[in-house]
Amino acid sequence: MISAILWIPIGALKAEPTIAEPPSKEEIQDIITTIAASTADSENEEEAGDERMNDAGGAVDEVARALNVADALGKADKLDDIALGLKELDMEHYDDEDEGVEVFSSRIGDLYYPSNDLDPYIKDKNDDDDSEELEDMIINPTDSVVVCARTEDDFSLLEVHILEDVGTSEMNMYVHHDIIIPTFSLSTAWLDCLQGREKGNFLAVGSMEPSIEIWDLDVIDVVQPCMVLGGILEKKKKGKKKSIKYKDDSHTDSVLGLAWNKALRNVLASASADKRVKIWDVATGKCESTMEHQSDKVLAVAWHHHEREILLSGSFDHTVVLRDGRMPSHPGYKWSITADVESLAWDPHTYPYFVVSLEDGTIKCFDVRTAKSESTSDLSSTFTLHAHDKVVTSVSYNVSAPNVCIFNILLLQVKL
Incomplete structure (x- = not known):
């Protein structure tokens, strides 16, 4: 299943990505222990004790296998010397x-x-x-890059796709590299700024967890994110009761939407099932402000490309809300939608327009100039596109090619 997609700016990624250093035995053990503990916490309370013992034994086996891999990685140089000697013999x-x-x-x-x-x-x-x-690993300055978040069998991953010769009959698309992530991803956002790094290529990922992970796209075989915003600090269990302590200013439910502010490069917005929109400073890793949606879960957020203080948010109550950060007391403008909102995107080439993808498979375009008051606007959309028979989970414009969008993994030409 594909849950999120987005374009990466042309020429942004390194021409030759670096290879991540293999994790140490301690890091591998920490990762396995964390995953095993998370799996144990999510188990049904009515499961038999024998099944719990089998799961624990499986976790121990995974740790042992991981430690053996780490030992082998640590001896890689010696193995190379031995192989070279055998070749000479x-x-x-x-x-x-x-x-x-x-x-x-x-x-x-x-x-x-x-x-x-x-x-x-x-x-x-x-x-x-x-x-x-x-040669296949080299990313050319003219290549288009799309990142796809998907789940396959029992694991989730981020796939970096390269599109060569876009717009010609020779166009070719292939997976350059992928990153295995620990949980099912729900939303993504590209950003070029992060704590301690002036320039880079990073992907923020929202998931079923209340935390936001930020991964480096210029590194292959990476196993841990560069930064984690929010998340669970501690879990306790007393009998049948569970208590969860969250990090300061963290979301308390799934992160359903993410948006990077390219004008204020250190600013990231997140939407959550906890009915909140949060504004993060990725330079410090802290939450700067929180906006409440009283109605329902917030599914998507999108910053305006030119007006850096304007933010769109869409929720399960079939509405899209526009807010201006320069007017914090203003309730914002609201548009009624015919189905659940899945994603939002501003047209980077025609700034008054934005599109919203819906659960019913349609994509609607609206003009912000039609907003007349603070009340809900029932004006018709600029256009409606029947893109899929099922839910359209994400929409992304190609900023380098006017009127070209990508909906799920289908390229379409949009004429306004």
Whole structure:
């Protein structure tokens, strides 16, 4: 299942991503222990004690396997030396060593050739699989990049897709690399600013948990996020009762929507099932303000591209609300929608317009200039697009190509 998608600005990612350092034994053990504890907390209270013991034993086995992997990673250099030594010994041809070898030979024509250039049996001496793989890993300045959050079998991941030669008959799309994440993702937002880093390529991910994880897209095989905003501080269980202590200013339910403010680069907005919209400072990792939605769960948020204080939010009560941070006492403007809101997006090329994707498979476009008062606006949309037969979970505009959107994983040409 694909739960979220978005475009990455062209040329933003590193041409050659770096490889993450392997985690230490302690880090692996902490990760496994945390996942095992989380799984135990979510188990049904009526499960038999024997099943709980089996789960605990499985967790211990996972820890042991992880520690063995860490040991192997720590010995990687030694293993390389051993492999190189075995290659020099050429044990596969040990029994044939005395056949056809001249003591004072130049070795041309013997069983062993000092280089591939001297071996007549190698036809294409420039063929190198490693160089081809390296070439595939290079991201060209003209490549378009789309990040897709999806769940497959029992794990979730972020896939970085490369689109070559967009707009031509030679267009090619492939997965460049992926990042395995611990929980089912519900929302994503790209940002180029983070604590202690002036410039970079980061992806904020909202999930079923109350925390927001921020991952580095320029690093391959990364296992931990760069930063976590909010989340659970402590869980306690007394008999059948559970108590949860959250971090200061954290959401207390799933994070359903995220939006980065490109004008105020350190600002990130989040929408949650706890009926709140929070504004975060990613330079400090702290929540700066909280806005309450009294009606229902908030599904999506979107900052205006040009007016940096204007924020859209959509909720389960079939409404979209526009608020201006320069007027905190103003209740905002509201539009009625025909179904549950799934995502919001401002048109980066025609600034008065925004689109909202809905549970019924449609996408509606509205003009903010139609808002006449503080009350709900029942004016018709600028256009309605029947994009899918089922829910349209996310919408993303390509800022580099006017009128091109991506809905789920389907490219469409939108003409206003």
